[in-house]
Amino acid sequence: MKKLLVATAMAALVSTAVNAEEIKLGVILGYTGPIESLTPDMAAGAELAIKEVSNSGALLGGSKVTPVRGDTTCTDSAAATAATERLVTSDKINAIVGGDCSGVTTAMLQNVALANGIVMVSPSATSPALSTIKDNGLFFRTAPSDARQGQVLTAILKDKGVKSAALTYTNNDYGKGLANSIKTNFEKAGGKITISAAHEDGKADYTAEVGALAAAGGDVLIVAGYLDQGGKGIIQAALDTGAFETFVLPDGMIGDSLPLAIGADLNGSYGTVPGTDSPGAAKFGEMAKAAGFKAGPFSSESYDAAALILLAMQAAKSSQSKMFKDKILGVANAPGTKIYPGELAKGLKIIAGGGDVDYVGASAVELIGPGESAGNYREILVSGGKNTTARFR
Amino acid sequence: MDGILNALILLSNFVIVPGMAYGSQLAIGALGVTLVFGILRFSNFAHGDTMAFGTMITVLVTWALQAWGVSIKPLPTALLALPFGILGTVVLLLLTDRWVYRFYRRQKVAPVVFLIASVGVMFVMNGLVRFIIGPDDQRFADGDRFMMKAREFKRMTGLSEGIAFKTSQGLTVLTAVIVVAALFWFLNRTRAGKSMRAYSDNEDLALLSGINPERVVLITWTITAALATIAGVLYGLDKSFKPFTYFQLLLPIFASAIVGGLGNPLGAIAGGFIIAFSEVTVTYAYKKFLYYTLPTDWAPEGLTQLLSTDYKFAVSFVILVLVLLLRPTGIFGGKAT
Numbered sequence: 001m002k003k004l005l006v007a008t009a010m011a012a013l014v015s016t017a018v019n020a021e022e023i024k025l026g027v028i029l030g031y032t033g034p035i036e037s038l039t040p041d042m043a044a045g046a047e048l049a050i051k052e053v054s055n056s057g058a059l060l061g062g063s064k065v066t067p068v069r070g071d072t073t074c075t076d077s078a079a080a081t082a083a084t085e086r087l088v089t090s091d092k093i094n095a096i097v098g099g100d101c102s103g104v105t106t107a108m109l110q111n112v113a114l115a116n117g118i119v120m121v122s123p124s125a126t127s128p129a130l131s132t133i134k135d136n137g138l139f140f141r142t143a144p145s146d147a148r149q150g151q152v153l154t155a156i157l158k159d160k161g162v163k164s165a166a167l168t169y170t171n172n173d174y175g176k177g178l179a180n181s182i183k184t185n186f187e188k189a190g191g192k193i194t195i196s197a198a199h200e201d202g203k204a205d206y207t208a209e210v211g212a213l214a215a216a217g218g219d220v221l222i223v224a225g226y227l228d229q230g231g232k233g234i235i236q237a238a239l240d241t242g243a244f245e246t247f248v249l250p251d252g253m254i255g256d257s258l259p260l261a262i263g264a265d266l267n268g269s270y271g272t273v274p275g276t277d278s279p280g281a282a283k284f285g286e287m288a289k290a291a292g293f294k295a296g297p298f299s300s301e302s303y304d305a306a307a308l309i310l311l312a313m314q315a316a317k318s319s320q321s322k323m324f325k326d327k328i329l330g331v332a333n334a335p336g337t338k339i340y341p342g343e344l345a346k347g348l349k350i351i352a353g354g355g356d357v358d359y360v361g362a363s364a365v366e367l368i369g370p371g372e373s374a375g376n377y378r379e380i381l382v383s384g385g386k387n388t389t390a391r392f393r
Numbered sequence: 394m395d396g397i398l399n400a401l402i403l404l405s406n407f408v409i410v411p412g413m414a415y416g417s418q419l420a421i422g423a424l425g426v427t428l429v430f431g432i433l434r435f436s437n438f439a440h441g442d443t444m445a446f447g448t449m450i451t452v453l454v455t456w457a458l459q460a461w462g463v464s465i466k467p468l469p470t471a472l473l474a475l476p477f478g479i480l481g482t483v484v485l486l487l488l489t490d491r492w493v494y495r496f497y498r499r500q501k502v503a504p505v506v507f508l509i510a511s512v513g514v515m516f517v518m519n520g521l522v523r524f525i526i527g528p529d530d531q532r533f534a535d536g537d538r539f540m541m542k543a544r545e546f547k548r549m550t551g552l553s554e555g556i557a558f559k560t561s562q563g564l565t566v567l568t569a570v571i572v573v574a575a576l577f578w579f580l581n582r583t584r585a586g587k588s589m590r591a592y593s594d595n596e597d598l599a600l601l602s603g604i605n606p607e608r609v610v611l612i613t614w615t616i617t618a619a620l621a622t623i624a625g626v627l628y629g630l631d632k633s634f635k636p637f638t639y640f641q642l643l644l645p646i647f648a649s650a651i652v653g654g655l656g657n658p659l660g661a662i663a664g665g666f667i668i669a670f671s672e673v674t675v676t677y678a679y680k681k682f683l684y685y686t687l688p689t690d691w692a693p694e695g696l697t698q699l700l701s702t703d704y705k706f707a708v709s710f711v712i713l714v715l716v717l718l719l720r721p722t723g724i725f726g727g728k729a730t
Contacts, residue, residue, distance in 0.1 A: 195696065197701075198703075200703065202635070202637070202638075203638070204628070204632035204633050204635060204638040205411075205415075205632040205633075207407065207411045208411075208672075208673065208676050208677070208702040208705065211407040211408075211676075211677050211678060211702075212676075212677075212678040212696060212698055212701075212702060214407065214681065215677075215678035215679070215680040215681045215682075215696055215698075216678070216680065216696060217681065233633075240538075240539075240543075240557050240559060241406055241407060241543060241557050242406070242542070242543020242544055242546075242547070242555040242557055243543075245544075
């Protein structure tokens with residue numbers, strides 16, 4: 001009798017182990033470094049989706065999902081590679097939400113993800129170079145390429161009647177890619193970029209850089225940098241010397257810490273950050289508030305990145321990257337039932353029942369081309385010492 | 394006429410005012426280096442990190458004062474905290490001397506051994522500062538940021554160029570004048586100052602005439618600590634405090650001291666301004682300046698920038714090399730380096 005009990009108990013254990021499993025997702029972002037003020041909200045977004053799925057018990061026969069954090073530092077490719085390597089080999093993560101900055105994301109993909117066949121979904125790497133990189137179908141992003149941001153920024157500049165602009169960018173893959181995109185689009189539209197100069201992050205003083213920008217002149221100064229780093233220094237020095245009064249702020253410069261640090265002088269500057277006015281965005285805002293964090297820049301993209309991975313696992317009936325990598329585009333795009341934030345359990349059940357879903361999520365996900373977001377942008381206007389949303393593009 | 398005026402104001406705004414402030418900061422830093430070289434006879438590589446340490450103490454005390462609501466508006470609170478920073482640095486330098494340099498002094502080792510020891514001290518201080526306050530940027534400036542804003546200047550004068558004058562820049566230049574005057578008065582007029590100069594000129598003769606060497610060393614370190622902390626705090630107020638940039642400052646500071654002539658205080662001050670102005674003038678883009686001064690159709694298309702701003706440090710390197718090649722004792726004739 002006793003033997004029989006043990007046998008049945010063991011059989012029960014084994015049978016559940018076949019279906020339900022312990023799934024781990026790496027949330028690998030720059031918790032230190034130039035965008036450290038954004039990453040806590042981004043990670044919270046991804047972890048919210050993970051918790052939602054895990055608690056629902058609807059994924060792969062009640063599998064539990066846990067997040068594991070790793071630091072990319074945003075700038076140090078060696079550190080990002082080492083962190084990712086550790087998570088893949090010793091923590092045995094199934095997929096990666098990350099990286100954040102374009103340079104380290106490229107390094108993570110080429111050095112770790114490709115070698116180990118791990119799916120990466122980046123919420124915020126926006127360099128156009130990532131569209132054409134060799135990825136074996138493993139790399140996706142819920143953020144749009146900066147090729148698109150250049151078009152959107154040009155449209156805004158045209159609307160504001162800007163004819164000439166000085167441009168400075170942070171000296172890395174993100175800055176260079178974005179600066180190129182802005183320059184090409186703006187000049188195609190008949191505008192004039194008077195100077196396109198790189199700046200290094202982490203310097204004490206940017207007066208000399210601003211001197212060159214001021215000499216070239218322009219109606220506005222476009223700062224394709226980071227808000228906690230050289231970008232802030234450039235704006236401060238430009239205001240101090242009275243060189244420029246209006247600044248154009250691409251996504252790396254959007255965050256609450258910038259208007260706070262600069263003060264009233266930043267009012268009237270404007271910029272762009274990925275975002276939409278879809279019902280999903282509002283829903284996500286409420287969920288974030290309830291969970292005790294802010295739906296800041298890229299946090300909705302992070303939520304969507306994690307959600308897409310988990311939905312694709314369900315569709316492939318497997319938590320293995322090589323199995324579910326082909327399912328991501330399918331769950332992200334039409335046809336199918338539209339799934340909004342907070343409805344992940346519903347989506348999982350539809351897929352389990354053989355149905356098809358079209359994940360809309362918090363950032364109106366629509367993956368195009370090699371698996372990147374088509375690109376909806378929020379036009380930001382700094383007014384009253386705060387980033388406010390002017391409209392959606 | 395307006396063109397010339399605009400050109401002058403433009404140049405003041407981007408070259409002369411920042412150059413003056415930066416030059417003063419380098420000069421005070423170079424004075425500390427030159428003093429140690431003249432009296433203790435070695436190149437103190439730990440000077441940049443001594444500045445960082447002094448500034449760190451000042452920053453911490455400033456934060457405490459701000460938390461208690463103490464302020465001396467419109468001046469930055471850091472000025473109140475400065476004496477504490479100096480005190481902390483004096484203690485640190487005297488301990489370093491006790492634990493490191495005194496040993497070598499008694500052995501009468503060659504200056505190069507001192508120099509290498511100071512590199513070791515530099516790394517320890519480097520770690521100490523990062524351990525206490527961290528490697529990040531710290532903001533501690535408060536009070537009024539500007540004495541004159543570019544926008545206000547434009548409105549007042551009706552010119553198309555403005556000039557901005559930051560409180561920290563004014564403070565830097567003023568403090569530099571006071572510090573230099575006080576130092577020269579001390580070295581030339583007081584008994585202690587004279588004994589220091591005697592010790593510097595001829596150690597044996599000084600000992601014979603009854604000068605206590607340990608006392609001279611003590612005074613030298615105390616003054617060095619004060620100079621380093623003042624230079625560091627002024628630089629931090631004007632720009633920002635980050636341990637790594639202070640370590641990088643070592644190069645222009647040494648260049649200033651050597652260009653002027655190591656061991657020569659007057660040379661250190663001149664060297665500071667020479668280095669600062671070369672860095673700024675060589676990397677400035679003169680396009681707009683020429684636009685104002687030249688006839689309209691002569692204005693250049695390009696930026697007319699000799700070197701990109703990334704090469705700032707290269708400028709001090711080149712000047713350093715040239716001076717060492719052509720006049721190894723420095724422009725104002727210090728000791729051979």
